[in-house]
Amino acid sequence: MSFLEKLNWRYATKAMNGQKVPQEKVDRILEAIRLAPTSSGLQPFEVMVITNDEIKTKIKPIAFDQPQIIDCSHLLVFAAWDTYTEARINAFFDLGNAIRGKSEGSEMYRQKLLATYPQRDAETNFQHTARQTYIAFMAGIAQAAFEGVDSTPMEGFENDKLDEILKLREKGLRSTVLLALGYRDNENDWLVNLKKVRKSKENLFTMID
Numbered sequence: 001m002s003f004l005e006k007l008n009w010r011y012a013t014k015a016m017n018g019q020k021v022p023q024e025k026v027d028r029i030l031e032a033i034r035l036a037p038t039s040s041g042l043q044p045f046e047v048m049v050i051t052n053d054e055i056k057t058k059i060k061p062i063a064f065d066q067p068q069i070i071d072c073s074h075l076l077v078f079a080a081w082d083t084y085t086e087a088r089i090n091a092f093f094d095l096g097n098a099i100r101g102k103s104e105g106s107e108m109y110r111q112k113l114l115a116t117y118p119q120r121d122a123e124t125n126f127q128h129t130a131r132q133t134y135i136a137f138m139a140g141i142a143q144a145a146f147e148g149v150d151s152t153p154m155e156g157f158e159n160d161k162l163d164e165i166l167k168l169r170e171k172g173l174r175s176t177v178l179l180a181l182g183y184r185d186n187e188n189d190w191l192v193n194l195k196k197v198r199k200s201k202e203n204l205f206t207m208i209d
Ligand SMILES: Cc1cc2nc3c(=O)[nH]c(=O)nc-3n(C[C@H](O)[C@H](O)[C@H](O)COP(=O)(O)O)c2cc1C
Pocket: 010, 011, 012, 013, 014, 066, 152, 153, 154, 155, 156, 157, 177, 196
């Protein structure tokens, strides 16, 4: 199957059958998330990978009782930095120096970010970090499709309550979006055989030649 065929195969799975996704497939999905590009390369988020049934049971009622929370194999929680701090920015540039060696260019860029991001209000910074999580989220969705693994992207949950369950705020994180990984329940998923609904190319793209 081509990449586009796989993207057509995937859909936001509404019912999963509880089957476990093999670890090597999960590892490759997580690797795609790790490799996703982010603004300045800062990767301003963490991802919680939940298989624990007790935690899943706590999450379900604050996610509008969506059954995939329990019936998925792995539930990924994308959690963005609550703000940019000097320490977080420095850690990123220190890592870059350790991997690539120090350069004048990167040091100048470090100073530029240090002079810009930590001074901004936390909400503005969070809106920026949150956007970065969606890039990695889509990389995970695409890799899951590539692996023949179903997934459900989910914003349908109460962020504050999830932050409390996972103690994210204490770690300087705020949940943004969930990705349930698993396998479709062909018998019980009302969406499984429905056609995709997408805008026409004409309505989506404007060619400016
Ligand atoms: C950011 C985001 C949040 C979503 N939240 C939910 C959700 O909470 N529950 C759900 O069943 N589907 C959710 N969806 C699935 C969308 O409704 C679905 O992707 C869209 O209708 C397109 O259909 P398809 O993914 O099946 O092709 C979400 C999708 C995205 C991208």
